[in-house]
Amino acid sequence: MDNVWLASALWIGLALLASIISIRIAMSVALVEIMVGAVAGNIIGLELTQWVNFLAGFGAIMLTFLAGTEIDIAVVRKHVAASVGIGVLSFLAPYLGVLVYAHYAIGWSWPEAQIAGISMSTTSVAVVYAVMVETGLNKTELGKIILAACFITDLGTVLALGIVFAHFDLWLALFGAVTAVALWLLPRFAPWFFTKVGHRVHEPETKFISLVLLSLGGLATVAGSEAVLPAYLVGMALAPAFLSEPELPHRVRIIAFTMLTPFYFLKAGSLVDFGAVAASAGLILVFLLLKMATKFAGILPLTRVLSFEAREGMYTTLLMSTGLTFGSISALFGLTNHIIDQRQYTILVTAVIASAVVPTLIAQRWFMPRAVTVEEHRDADAEKSHV
Numbered sequence: 394m395d396n397v398w399l400a401s402a403l404w405i406g407l408a409l410l411a412s413i414i415s416i417r418i419a420m421s422v423a424l425v426e427i428m429v430g431a432v433a434g435n436i437i438g439l440e441l442t443q444w445v446n447f448l449a450g451f452g453a454i455m456l457t458f459l460a461g462t463e464i465d466i467a468v469v470r471k472h473v474a475a476s477v478g479i480g481v482l483s484f485l486a487p488y489l490g491v492l493v494y495a496h497y498a499i500g501w502s503w504p505e506a507q508i509a510g511i512s513m514s515t516t517s518v519a520v521v522y523a524v525m526v527e528t529g530l531n532k533t534e535l536g537k538i539i540l541a542a543c544f545i546t547d548l549g550t551v552l553a554l555g556i557v558f559a560h561f562d563l564w565l566a567l568f569g570a571v572t573a574v575a576l577w578l579l580p581r582f583a584p585w586f587f588t589k590v591g592h593r594v595h596e597p598e599t600k601f602i603s604l605v606l607l608s609l610g611g612l613a614t615v616a617g618s619e620a621v622l623p624a625y626l627v628g629m630a631l632a633p634a635f636l637s638e639p640e641l642p643h644r645v646r647i648i649a650f651t652m653l654t655p656f657y658f659l660k661a662g663s664l665v666d667f668g669a670v671a672a673s674a675g676l677i678l679v680f681l682l683l684k685m686a687t688k689f690a691g692i693l694p695l696t697r698v699l700s701f702e703a704r705e706g707m708y709t710t711l712l713m714s715t716g717l718t719f720g721s722i723s724a725l726f727g728l729t730n731h732i733i734d735q736r737q738y739t740i741l742v743t744a745v746i747a748s749a750v751v752p753t754l755i756a757q758r759w760f761m762p763r764a765v766t767v768e769e770h771r772d773a774d775a776e777k778s779h780v
Contacts, residue, residue: 421757424754426654428750431746435667449657451653454607455606456519458624459646466633468534480548487510487513492509493506510553511557512744514546515717539709554726572609587641605627609624610624664742664746669743676740708762724742725738
């Protein structure tokens with residue numbers, strides 16, 4: 394479509410439709426946007442122009458950043474065994490299981506099988522964070538444990554992709570050095586800057602955050618990495634500042650969820666080719682089931698060891714079985730670098746997208762825990778200490 398305004402109206406109209414459907418059926422808007430994008434992409438065709446790709450990419454960056462700001466270090470320290478244990482097993486079990494299956498069972502080459510294992514190992518920070526915010530679980534200890542475990546899982550994915558396929562050169566070293574310096578300076582500089590500029594209608598704080606994310610994202614791209622990778626770490630670095638300024642994350646969320654993330658989720662759905670899906674439906678289903686089975690085998694027994702309630706353990710396992718952002722990034726990395734072909738990419742990215750929908754739908758419908766806030770937990774602990 395040559396008319397950029399009508400094209401914009403179409404995308405925003407689809408986002409609004411997804412919001413209305415989400416309200417009517419009580420399902421996460423992120424999942425509905427994926428499904429609406431898939432239907433629209435196959436029926437009317439959604440043109441992925443440069444501006445759409447930018448907004449979708451920026452939406453992924455902002456979602457990943459906001460998820461990082463939700464990490465409560467006090468909760469992570471209190472539940473370090475749960476966060477790290479769940480996160481490590483969430484990455485390792487599907488990575489090894491899918492790797493072995495792809496190479497030995499269906500004959501994919503070793504690099505192709507590596508891409509498959511990495512793509513299926515992820516947990517979607519974007520989907521999990523969107524669900525957490527909508528349900529209020531982002532303010533609970535369970536929600537913060539899940540978000541911290543997501544970080545550990547995706548850190549494993551990033552390290553695997555980097556170690557196996559990265560080109561180690563000066564640009565990558567420069568990116569690592571600049572990111573390390575930024576993470577050291579931000580917790581010191583950002584609170585001072587936010588205090589100095591104050592709350593203004595022109596949002597200097599949001600502009601500052603966007604500048605940091607886009608700069609590091611651009612440097613990551615130059616280094617042959619992905620723009621979303623430093624966003625989570627920046628979010629973690631600024632988490633204390635966000636906790637002390639509760640209005641700031643609220644304003645950033647409004648911008649992200651209104652104008653950016655719908656493009657990301659709609660685009661993710663539009664990449665699904667129903668014809669290719671039908672031709673490879675059996676293999677897509679195998680990859681989806683294998684991902685979920687290996688996640689369950691690794692995580693669910695651990696939740697029992699960690700004394701999670703049965704409902705919370707199942708909910709945690711299902712959400713950790715989701716995938717989208719880093720899974721699709723890993724699959725696209727393989728396609729762009731000619732490691733996998735178009736058919737293999739379609740199989741992997743469709744299984745990844747399905748993993749964003751199926752486990753989350755089951756979790757929300759049948760295993761949704763009560764949202765007990767961190768403050769309620771602390772009050773309960775205080776009462777126990779006085780008994």
